[in-house]
Amino acid sequence: MWESKINVNAVCEIRGRSTVYLGAGAIRKIGDICSVLKKTRQVSRVLVITGKNSYIKSGAWSYVARAFEVNGFDYTMYSEITPNPTVDQVDEATDLARLYGAQAIVAIGGGSPIDAAKCVAVLKEYPVRNARELFENQFSPNKAIPLVAINLTHGTGTEADRFAVVSIPEKETKPVFACDCIYPLYSIDDPALMTSLSPEQTAYVSIDALNHAIEASTTVTATPFSILLAKETIRLVAQYLPVALSNPQDLTARYYLLYASLIAGISFDNGLLHYTHALEHPLSAVRPEISHGLGLAMILPAVIKQIYPASKHILADLLSPILCGLKGESNEADIVYEGLKKWLFEMGVKPGLGSIGFALTDIEKLTNLAFNTPSLKMLLDLGPIEATHASVSNIYMDSF
Numbered sequence: 001m002w003e004s005k006i007n008v009n010a011v012c013e014i015r016g017r018s019t020v021y022l023g024a025g026a027i028r029k030i031g032d033i034c035s036v037l038k039k040t041r042q043v044s045r046v047l048v049i050t051g052k053n054s055y056i057k058s059g060a061w062s063y064v065a066r067a068f069e070v071n072g073f074d075y076t077m078y079s080e081i082t083p084n085p086t087v088d089q090v091d092e093a094t095d096l097a098r099l100y101g102a103q104a105i106v107a108i109g110g111g112s113p114i115d116a117a118k119c120v121a122v123l124k125e126y127p128v129r130n131a132r133e134l135f136e137n138q139f140s141p142n143k144a145i146p147l148v149a150i151n152l153t154h155g156t157g158t159e160a161d162r163f164a165v166v167s168i169p170e171k172e173t174k175p176v177f178a179c180d181c182i183y184p185l186y187s188i189d190d191p192a193l194m195t196s197l198s199p200e201q202t203a204y205v206s207i208d209a210l211n212h213a214i215e216a217s218t219t220v221t222a223t224p225f226s227i228l229l230a231k232e233t234i235r236l237v238a239q240y241l242p243v244a245l246s247n248p249q250d251l252t253a254r255y256y257l258l259y260a261s262l263i264a265g266i267s268f269d270n271g272l273l274h275y276t277h278a279l280e281h282p283l284s285a286v287r288p289e290i291s292h293g294l295g296l297a298m299i300l301p302a303v304i305k306q307i308y309p310a311s312k313h314i315l316a317d318l319l320s321p322i323l324c325g326l327k328g329e330s331n332e333a334d335i336v337y338e339g340l341k342k343w344l345f346e347m348g349v350k351p352g353l354g355s356i357g358f359a360l361t362d363i364e365k366l367t368n369l370a371f372n373t374p375s376l377k378m379l380l381d382l383g384p385i386e387a388t389h390a391s392v393s394n395i396y397m398d399s400f
């Protein structure tokens with residue numbers, strides 16, 4: 001394929017609603033970005049939002065600190081973001097942003113720090129509001145301070161979309177917030193920062209991207225554009241995930257998995273999502289130790305089994321790099337269900353919701369959360385078949 005002709009060490013600029021720098025060494029662009037923020041937006045005080053370790057372990061921080069120094073930026077840092085971040089973390093970081101007078105935010109990490117940073121960027125502009133009000137749709141923001149996203153995983157696509165996901169612990173919900181004002185102004189997608197991802201992280205984040213593609217191509221709002229990007233995402237994940245798992249340092253594999261996750265993010269920014277995400281969010285809301293991608297992997301085969309008859313032509317085409325020989329016939333649903341479980345197992349995912357701590361008695365609660373969590377019912381309504389209490393329960397049941 002043409003991929004071998006691309007120089008993965010050449011940084012290219014991908015322009016959408018966010019400007020994304022893609023390529024090994026793209027982290028060096030942080031210097032140019034700081035310079036532009038200084039000249040065009042008079043930025044001199046920045047809040048860095050990140051997790052505990054990855055901003056250093058990845059090697060990103062030394063470039064960011066140097067860029068701040070060269071451009072005369074003052075900064076403060078909030079480094080308490082956890083996987084499946086909470087509204088309380090967002091509120092703490094927002095308090096710091098307000099107290100410090102942050103004029104821009106630099107997020108360093110995977111989806112968790114970047115999504116939390118998107119919320120802080122909004123709340124900094126609304127001094128009397130908090131994260132719970134944001135996620136429970138108690139106001140409609142339309143402005144945010146500038147956000148720069150330095151992405152450290154190849155899964156979420158959040159560096160180029162208008163979505164943020166944060167948990168509300170006391171309600172065991174994980175709602176989605178969407179707003180045009182939270183597209184990062186600039187994002188950095190540097191595959192050289194991702195070679196230290198563990199095999200599990202590598203698989204889970206790539207499975208997140210795969211799900212974005214499968215869903216964005218089969219919603220009732222899917223477009224030719226979302227389907228085009230989804231098709232390429234699935235091809236690239238099928239080709240390069242096994243390579244990255246066998247050789248984590250393979251920069252070409254990391255580059256194309258990262259590119260796949262970026263275009264999957266743009267795909268679902270256009271086509272939106274449906275069942276797999278609506279049913280996963282209750283899993284990682286109830287058990288925050290479960291990574292988003294692992295939760296998605298657990299329920300993907302059962303979701304496909306249900307929707308295949310309604311989306312058979314698109315799915316037979318798009319899944320062909322993973323499951324060859326599909327003809328787009330309704331009676332292939334069970335073949336696809338078994339085939340996806342086998343492929344996921346080959347990628348290192350142990351099947352079954354029981355393996356991640358759930359019991360059959362949890363199905364009723366999970367089903368209620370899928371319907372009652374703010375924003376998730378909207379996702380269910382975008383699926384290619386009608387979502388009922390029984391159909392959602394069946395997907396959970398089929399995932400044990």
Ligand SMILES: [Fe+2]
Nearest residue numbers: 156208212292
């Ligand atoms: Fe996702």
